[in-house]
Amino acid sequence: MNDADELALLQTVRLKGRVGRAELTGPVEDCVAAGLLVDAPMVRLTDAGRVRLVELLADERAVVDHDAANRVYERFLVVNGGVKPLISQWQLTRDAAGPDEVTAVLDRLAELHREVVPVIAAAGELVARLGTYADRLDAALWRARDGDMSWLTRPMVDSYHTVWFELHEELIGLAGRTRATEAESGSGG
Template sequence: MNVVLHALRCIGFADLSRVADAAGVSGARAESELIDLAVDGLVTREMGAWGLTEAGRAEDARQTAAELDSADGRAAVGSAYERFMVLNPELLDLCSAWQLRTIDGVTAANDHRDPTYDRKVLDLFGELDRRAQPVCAELAGTLPRFGRYRERLGAALGRARAGALEELADSMTSYHVVWFQLHEDLLVTLGRPRT
């Protein structure tokens, strides 16, 4: 299982630092790995960012399926996915509530000038995160690479709590983007299409 290749499969087109962060390896190691993968025709680099080739996608699917089979993890990951999918619409509701507010029937961008409202949404994010932790732990218990999501989600929430408002739903390192990648990873790991 090549963690750098798989990280790229789950995050899409990305620069080196994002690939390294998602894979949980140093920038130097990620770069060296990516260069080897490029030599094998599995990844490409365009306009300063790395992306998967069709061959890379197929190779990752093969490796991911082999990893799942050798861990005998299909049932456990399937059950964690079901639990994830219960949390997913609620997380998307929270992201939407962070970005938009409806007052007097008018929906407009949340201007973040109401600290009481922002605090409430942030607290609800924390509450959902608390319920997401056992799902991540269950996944990591079967496939340790899933442990990286726990760290990245926790870090994004920590940055938001420290005042970086864009780290919940509005940046490429936000809680939502990490969650979106976890969603993708679950689909890839189980070989299911996105619906």
């Protein structure tokens, strides 16, 4: 198994916590055989898998331009400053939202989405696997625009909020930061 495929698989499992085996692609059998993943209906990382993932992420960061990664992350934070309150407000008011409110939320999210796509492209230039986040966010946005607003914030699927959170985690790590240091600085979200 190659390191890139192993990293993508282990990071997916880490970000999601537990993943249905049918949802996974990549060297699942190899990682199970190597003791990196627990083979169960809901796959999760083993302790050895966590250690291996830390190694793979460190190797990835070692070849990335640190200043460029920080610039991408800072650009992301600007857009995150609009997405975070929009999603939070939607979660508080969705049950009482009428058609006008739904349209307003989707229109604003579409504007923010257009702003983040170039940021994702820049991240993808640094680390190719990050470029897939644009397609995942597109898919969630279109499902919501198609009338299923659960694709905005529904946990356990690739809802906009879920994918956004995963992208945020990826960019924090790529920039060599942690969620704890981001919370201390007020940048986390």
